[in-house]
Amino acid sequence: MFTARDENFSERVRESFGRQGFMNHLGARLLSVAPGRVEIEVDHSGDLTQQHGFFHAGVTSAVADSAGGYAGFTLFPPNSSVLTVEFKMNLIAPAAGTTLRAAGQVVRSGRTLTFCNLEASVLTARGWALCATGQQTLMCLNDRPDR
Amino acid sequence: MFTARDENFSERVRESFGRQGFMNHLGARLLSVAPGRVEIEVDHSGDLTQQHGFFHAGVTSAVADSAGGYAGFTLFPPNSSVLTVEFKMNLIAPAAGTTLRAAGQVVRSGRTLTFCNLEASVLTARGWALCATGQQTLMCLNDRPDR
Amino acid sequence: MFTARDENFSERVRESFGRQGFMNHLGARLLSVAPGRVEIEVDHSGDLTQQHGFFHAGVTSAVADSAGGYAGFTLFPPNSSVLTVEFKMNLIAPAAGTTLRAAGQVVRSGRTLTFCNLEASVLTARGWALCATGQQTLMCLNDRPDR
Amino acid sequence: MFTARDENFSERVRESFGRQGFMNHLGARLLSVAPGRVEIEVDHSGDLTQQHGFFHAGVTSAVADSAGGYAGFTLFPPNSSVLTVEFKMNLIAPAAGTTLRAAGQVVRSGRTLTFCNLEASVLTARGWALCATGQQTLMCLNDRPDR
Numbered sequence A, B, C, D: 001m002f003t004a005r006d007e008n009f010s011e012r013v014r015e016s017f018g019r020q021g022f023m024n025h026l027g028a029r030l031l032s033v034a035p036g037r038v039e040i041e042v043d044h045s046g047d048l049t050q051q052h053g054f055f056h057a058g059v060t061s062a063v064a065d066s067a068g069g070y071a072g073f074t075l076f077p078p079n080s081s082v083l084t085v086e087f088k089m090n091l092i093a094p095a096a097g098t099t100l101r102a103a104g105q106v107v108r109s110g111r112t113l114t115f116c117n118l119e120a121s122v123l124t125a126r127g128w129a130l131c132a133t134g135q136q137t138l139m140c141l142n143d144r145p146d147r
Helices: A009-018 A021-026 A057-073 B009-018 B021-026 B057-073 C009-018 C021-026 C057-073 D009-018 D021-026 D057-073
Strands: A029-034 A037-043 A081-090 A099-109 A113-124 A127-141 B029-034 B037-043 B081-090 B099-109 B113-124 B127-141 C029-034 C037-043 C081-090 C099-109 C113-124 C127-141 D029-034 D037-043 D081-091 D099-109 D113-124 D127-141
Touching: A009 A029, A009 A057, A021 A057, A037 A057, A057 A081, A057 A099, A057 A113, A057 A127, A057 B057, A057 B081, A081 A113, A081 B057, A081 C127, A081 D081, A081 D127, A099 A127, A099 C127, A127 C081, A127 C099, A127 C127, A127 D081, B009 B029, B009 B057, B021 B057, B037 B057, B057 B081, B057 B099, B057 B113, B057 B127, B081 B113, B081 C081, B081 C127, B081 D127, B099 B127, B099 D127, B127 C081, B127 D081, B127 D099, B127 D127, C009 C029, C009 C057, C021 C057, C037 C057, C057 C081, C057 C099, C057 C113, C057 C127, C057 D057, C057 D081, C081 C113, C081 D057, C099 C127, D009 D029, D009 D057, D021 D057, D037 D057, D057 D081, D057 D099, D057 D113, D057 D127, D081 D113, D099 D127
Parallel strands: none
Antiparallel strands: A029 A037, A037 A099, A081 A127, A081 B081, A099 A113, A113 A127, B029 B037, B037 B099, B081 B127, B099 B113, B113 B127, C029 C037, C037 C099, C081 C127, C081 D081, C099 C113, C113 C127, D029 D037, D037 D099, D081 D127, D099 D113, D113 D127
């Protein structure tokens, strides 16, 4: 549905992701990078839990926010950077699983603002189960290289 | 403005917070626990950054979500637990500072649902600067002890 | 995807919609009622505009809120009523068209809370164009008949 | 807290409000216009109700959205116009009252984006009761006069 203006979009996302100390601290990895869509995965560990041992909503939100931010970034021009303006998460089920996967999908990408849908699922004994849905607004900062 | 129904509210919050592996992984600490209001603080480190070295929006959201969740929890009856239904963050300024502080403040606490306002600030050379505002909906699970 | 527990779900939605004085004041009509999904339509008029002559965001939000609320209501048991807990709208394009159509789609329906996705489109010279996306949380009030 | 850059801010808001066909259709009136803060009021009538006779959440949202939009607009330069990017409403109590009052308060006004807090109250037999809180993001369109 979307075409990247910068042919190096994937490299640019991967390089920027590598500089996110927090994603590294979570043990999160980039699963896929396509024009307008990015997926991030993280395995469960005791470092990522809320008080009942499930993934903390802050982990779900963090990987969903990064997934959406980089989904938008794939469509931005070279020499730009991305800023999250706001996001909203509905935590529709406990994030009880062994792996958490978040996807950011661009819905509309304008000159200044980009809107994404966010989704997060957990891997359970019965397969992947949706645990959160979200919305996000991003801003493109032109002539401000991400690096 | 609010009165706790459980006189052990503070102890209960501190014990539950201690079980949040993720808050420990972030290096976050409980700053204050009052009926309807909780504050959490975390110091900057390279483990908590987005690609430009500021606090990652996921860190801001995680501590704000925990602050709001425990703000609500202070007003819940004994033998209950708390669930975040949804939350929304407006990231109104870059979280560029040496310490991040988030506050959760109950606006209305009903039998089933509780609504909170969230705020996060960063300590800069000029003092504390507001970097995010949010809203949160919590659910009280009765007869399901947090522990 | 969803099955209604009350075989009279459609009748119940239509009767309740008829009592929403505001939907009548807008000139809104129920377009479709299926288990977990409801669509509402309204034609453009000078009574529904913001300052530039487009549909007011308040109109878009009102029909989207009603569509989502009734989408949830289709899955509720008899003798219950529905309450919007919160909703969020991203206004991704100006609502410039001759007709506005909003759809509410249930994502997850629990015993107490139901989560919906909302979408609104406008009919333009080139066909239907998405103008807003949203999220909504509903509450089911058991043993409190809507009527 | 805020200073208007355009000394004619109040006149500009009032003139623009007058062109909102929808605010007129609701019977809404501007109650106050100050730099960074606008209040709008509307009286209850059978034209504004949901199925139980209370103010429809769409009415609450519409007046809150307009209040916030014009709160931001008071701080914009001449020859600009205002666009709602997104907003979020928590409906914390039934809007059961004889008058509904919504306030939009700017939290931060940047060159491109402005963030507002929204509040709505209803007049009950016991006085004003808060029924909704919200957040809103606005965009300033420079060199695009509102008229």
